Amino acid sequence: MQIDALIARLKEQYPPGKFGSRDPFHVLIATVLSQRTRDEVTDRAADKLFSKYRTPEELACADVRDIENLIREVGFYRVKALRVKEIARIINNDYGGKVPADIEALLMLPGVGRKTANCVLVYGFGKDEIAVDTHVHRISNRLGLVSTKTPEETEEELRRVIPERHWKYVNELFVRFGQDICRPAGRKCDQCPVSELCPDKRKKQ
DNA sequence: AAAACGGGGGC
DNA sequence: GCCCCAGTTTT
Numbered sequence: 389m390q391i392d393a394l395i396a397r398l399k400e401q402y403p404p405g406k407f408g409s410r411d412p413f414h415v416l417i418a419t420v421l422s423q424r425t426r427d428e429v430t431d432r433a434a435d436k437l438f439s440k441y442r443t444p445e446e447l448a449c450a451d452v453r454d455i456e457n458l459i460r461e462v463g464f465y466r467v468k469a470l471r472v473k474e475i476a477r478i479i480n481n482d483y484g485g486k487v488p489a490d491i492e493a494l495l496m497l498p499g500v501g502r503k504t505a506n507c508v509l510v511y512g513f514g515k516d517e518i519a520v521d522t523h524v525h526r527i528s529n530r531l532g533l534v535s536t537k538t539p540e541e542t543e544e545e546l547r548r549v550i551p552e553r554h555w556k557y558v559n560e561l562f563v564r565f566g567q568d569i570c571r572p573a574g575r576k577c578d579q580c581p582v583s584e585l586c587p588d589k590r591k592k593q
Numbered sequence: 594a595a596a597a598c599g600g601g602g603g604c
Numbered sequence: 605g606c607c608c609c610a611g612t613t614t615t
Contacts, residue, residue: 423611429601430610463599467613501612521610539611563610572608596615603608 394531394585395554398561401581402568407556408514412487413444413479415512416494417472419504425462433459437472444485447476471499489513502543510556518546519559523566530570532587 417437422430436458441447447455455469462468475497479487487508488494494505506519518524520543528534534545550558569576577583577590 419610420612424599424609425611426601426609461600463601463609464597464611465599467598471612499612503611507610519610523610559610567610594615597613598611601609604606 390585391533391550391554394582395550395557395561397582397585398565399557402561402564404557405511405560407510408512410511412489412508412512414438416475416479416487416497416500416504416508417447419507419511420471420475420499421459421462421468423468423499423504424464429461433462441476444476444480447473448480450476468499471497474498475500487512489515491517502540506543507559510559514556516552516555518543518550518555520546521559521563522572524559524562526572527562527566527570530586530588531582 414434418430418434421434421437437447437455440458441450441455450473452469452473455472456465459465459469459472478497479485483493489509489512491505491509494500494508495502503519503521506517509515509517510519520528520539522539524546525536525539525542528542528546529536533549534542536542536545546558547555569580575590577586580586580589583589
């Protein structure tokens, strides 16, 4: 597999967004809300929440019931409301209101696993890391970049296979490609921009 | 390794 | 109406 060609082609198809230019705290909270939830729904809920509570301090003092009502549509809203408030409290009390740019510190926060922590590092701080979700996991296997069973193994393998300068782009590019073309079921190989690089493409028509 | 949390959207 | 979905935690 020619990684450079793959990344270049996906970048043509899906122009990269603004890495490291978003408020890390907003990235952190929005990413927790996004877990097992579609983007459009997440964005609506995050807008409601942030228009009322903008900073870690404000959110740490918010009524959990009010947070629940603002984010209800994302699902898992009770546990997510508790986690969001607790994360805000910890960021406010232990880190002076600034999200730490440190994977180990991020992983200690409730509701933050490797995917969420790496998203904060990539989208909030512009770090060269790989955030592996189900799309990245599925597509990495289909493209033959890895042969793995869990997202953790996929992250480990991708760090060996993909040059570090490409890492930060992997999540956004693969996710958009995965929603658009290389879907879990009903993949559109006849419209695929990288089908000639794919060992697992279905025969056309 | 598997269950549990959950409302929204596609078909 | 049924099934899947930008995960993480707990059993």
